Amino acid sequence: MNPKEYRYTQEHEWVCPESGKVGITDYAQSQLGDVVFLDLPAPSTQVEQFKKMGEIESVKAVSDLFAPVSGEVLEINQIAIDEPGLVNQNPCGDGWLARLKLSKISELDALMDSDKYDEFIARSGEEDSE
């Protein structure tokens, strides 16, 4: 479900170190509900790790999107902007949001791998149901 080669944040974003693509996880999209609008930074914008880079609007709420790594926005996924349902259907694939040029590869060390992320969401689920 959560690709092995990606890295994950506690705010439920992922980044693919290879391609520089970023998006939200399946867990995030299931919590948000149907996504209806994406507000993404324009190409060539510089984003900073863990700082707000955009917004995702679902039928429930508007949520901030945080940059999993620092870098320059190379492109944004116009298809997902036109069809936000893609983020629900395939958040780690076609529903990617932006592609970044990573400026600090070492920042990836601050993120979780897929095993750690799976544990992380399992743990937050438990805390919730106490």
Add this chain to the structure above:
Amino acid sequence: MKLARHYLLPDISQPGKTGCSLPQLDVPPSELPPEELLRRELELPEVSEVEVVRYFTALSKLNYGVDTGFYPLGSCTMKYNPRLHEDIVQLPGFASIHPYQPIESVQGALQLMFELQEYLAEITGMNAASLAPMAGAQGELASILLVKAYHQSRRDKLRKKILVPDSAHGTNPATAAMCGFEVSTIPSNKEGNVDLESLESMMNEEVAAVTLTIPNTLGLFDPQIAEISHLVHGRGGLLCGDGANLNSVLGKVKFGDLGIDCVQVNLHKTFSTPHGGGGPGSGPVCVKASLAEFLPSPLVAKNAGGYVFTTPPVSIGRLGASYGNFGVMVKAYAYIRTLGAEGLREVSENAVLNANYLKEKLKAYYYLPYARTCMHEVVFSGKKQKAKGVRTLDIAKRLLDYGFHPPTIYFPLVVDEALMTEPTETESKETLDAYIDAMKKIAREVEENPEILHTAPHNTPVRRLDEVRAARHPDLRWRMGNQVKITNPKH
């Protein structure tokens, strides 16, 4: 329940039908403007008078509001507002005056404003109040502008941040951002209070103010308020209150005693003005003496010759063209004078009692994330039901089948699958019991027949609306003549 058939007027339009007959023309017709200036014939529906009457009567029967049934959105949307106030506000001395007539001729109106300022200052425990803000959000705006003016007057230029708890009203961060402040979010702790450690680490010389919704959107009163106040003031910040939830603390707690420096009061919510359709509102801002000189104008003062409008020495200025929403002030004044101190206290006691009654009766059926005494509203989580594949949205839709308006859902955001219920003070035990009964039945349906929830509502004029499609592909234009004929759906 027999439901009125719903249709649009053009559906029953017949060429040549008319609802009025004009007398014969008995003067010479005047020249029409040149052709190019004339618009095309408007395609208005052609119907008789009785058809128009029936159409709008049928529409009005589809309405649901606080006059038709229990409405657990609470004072946020609209609590019950005494009918008497509608009569009072129509008195010619209030309804027929003009903002620009000489103030000697409207002394009664000014007296009402002056006394209302005094009452609100007393109720909130503040030193001064301005009635100028036209709604709650504008009252919040005024609060934050006052904060800005205060720090600027002290040449304290570092303070560019405002801290807002994650359980605050959504308008709080929006207001701060609108005034040019950076917003940082203070997390809540396990009990639903402000996490003091986080506040301790975030509160520094860059923070202009901390904004607290009291009680917060979880319906909880933060017992650490004195420590919060001490911490914020000790580091040079101001403490702003959001008084939108005043309905729960009238005559019980004064914001001023809690260390709050400024707070807006939503007169239309707590003090009874019908506003469910988006207005009118009134959001007076009440402040401690340290902020009084910045208050928005006009204020009403009393001198030897009578009542006059004044502007504080370094006022943040005007927030509207004239004197605020006067009609709302009249109703608030009437509410305060009719109930008196004892009555207002009872309003809050009953509002809090009703919410806690719902909490106790339903907590075995719905998960209660913060299991402690609540104030005027109780927040459940639909997570037990979610585990069975039923979402809070389904529960809300199913309530419609039982004849109740659903409570607020998916807010506050800090609660998963939130169901926020604010019964208000006016509901009887019988009404609350009927609601509790419906909620219990729904909880049983989740176990026994979840499908009935997925497909709810079943008994309403329209079934479940496609919110996703409405948000993704909104069709905001309706064109005459090219509409789809609506047929009567089966009920």
